Amino acid sequence: MSHDLTRLEAALARYPRVTLLEGPTPLQKLSRLSALPDMNGCTLYVKRDDLTGLGGGGNKLRKLEFLLGEALAQGADTLVTWGGLQSNHARLTAAVAARQGLACELILTQSGVRTDDDYRLNGNVLLDGLFGPTIHRLPQGAAPEPFAADLVEQLERQGRKPFVMPLGGSSPTGCLGYAACAAEILHQGNALGLQFDRIIVPNGSSGTHSGLLAGLTEARSSTRITGFTVLGTQEQAYAATLDKTRQVLQLLDDSTSLSGETLSIDGSQRGDAYGVPTEAMREATRLLASHEGLLTDPVYGGKAFAGLLASVRNGAFPAGSHLLFLMTGGLPGIFAYRSAYD
Structure with a gap:
């Protein structure tokens, strides 16, 4: 296979990391879907990052391995982060804090789109409370960043040592988790005797996409990635992902450059706004399930x-073509979106 795994893995080994996964997540072929006539002879696979175990699973655990490594290296005793009411990152940060015996402060913002009880009370927000964090629910329209800054100052005055986890865990350090996932995918492709032509990922805070792209670039792999933006517009997601990927590459190897032409962002599936269901989404989730x-x-x-x-x-x-879809988890969100499937 055409890539340099040793180069990538040596770069990752320089950073502190706490193991939160139980090993590589499975890579599975979608045999029945691939056999459908409208798949046009393409073979579909999935990377099961919904099966990461701790806290209900999901892609954020990969980012948290490196963020937690950084936090513990700084002597932190409290994790602070923010997100929407149905934030997968908030849920998993609380779960990781519980596993590590750390305090956790979650700052949750209200949705301007969803106000029904399923969204406000079920799914991730239900699970958050089980992990035992202190939860701060902000009113509609309140910005979480200044609240977090004030909270950190308050905790420091109390003699605590807070560590701020960024939105979605998607700082350059957090993105190293998906550079490591890129190495894992290349190893699994080697074992199967194939190289994926394209990896398809959802793009929200851009960390998963950026980490994978940085990892594949550092490993000199020819596999391309397409990210479907679900949060920002196509232009916003492109700019954020390009900038973040370059920052991750600075951590891995400051001699490695990235051309903007390498980055593929598709805005066709976002819908009216972040978190707003679409008919194409409903058809896709039903097809995969059935x-x-x-x-x-x-x-x-x-x-x-x-x-x-x-x-x-x-x-x-x-x-x-061999196409790999990254299943990022977030399954508790299904229960918060019950009405979308009525």
Whole structure:
């Protein structure tokens, strides 16, 4: 296979990391979906990052391995982070704090789109409370960053040592988790005797996409990535992902450059706004569940998988292509979106 794994793994080894995963997540072929006529001879696989175990699983645990390594190296005793009411990152930060015996402060913001009880009380927000963090619910429209800054000052005055986890865990350090995932995927491809032509990911805070792209670039892999933005516009997601990928590459190897032409962002599946269900998302999540018995969330994975299906059906990939979809988890969100499936 055409890549340099040793180069990538040596770069990652320089950073503190706390193991939170139980080993590599499975890589599975979607045999029934791949056999459908409208898949145009493409073979679909999934990378099961919904099966990371701790706290209900999900992609944020990979980022938290490196963020927690940094936090413990600084002597932190409290993790502070923020996100929406249904934030997967907030849930997993609370779970990691519980596992490590650390205090945790979650700052949760209200949705301007969803106000129903399923969204406000079920899904991730229900699980958050089970892990025992202190939860701060901000009113609609309140900015979490200044609240977090004030909270950190208050904790420091109390003699605590807080460490701020960024939104989605998607700082350059957090993104190293997906550079490590890139190495894991390359190893698994080697074992299968194949190289993926394209990896498809949801793009929210851009950390998963940026980390993977940085890792593949550092490993000199020819595998391309397409991210379907679910949060910002296509232009916003492109700019944020390009900037973040370059920052991650600075951590890995400051001699490695990245051309903007390497970055592929698709805005066709975002819908009216972040978290707003689309008909394509509903069809994609139902198709994956009914043909493969697999569940993907309605906010991230559902929209990205809809994008993959649309691309394949439209002939974007030649017959014989090996396509890998990254299942990022977020399954508790399904229960918060019950009404979307009525």
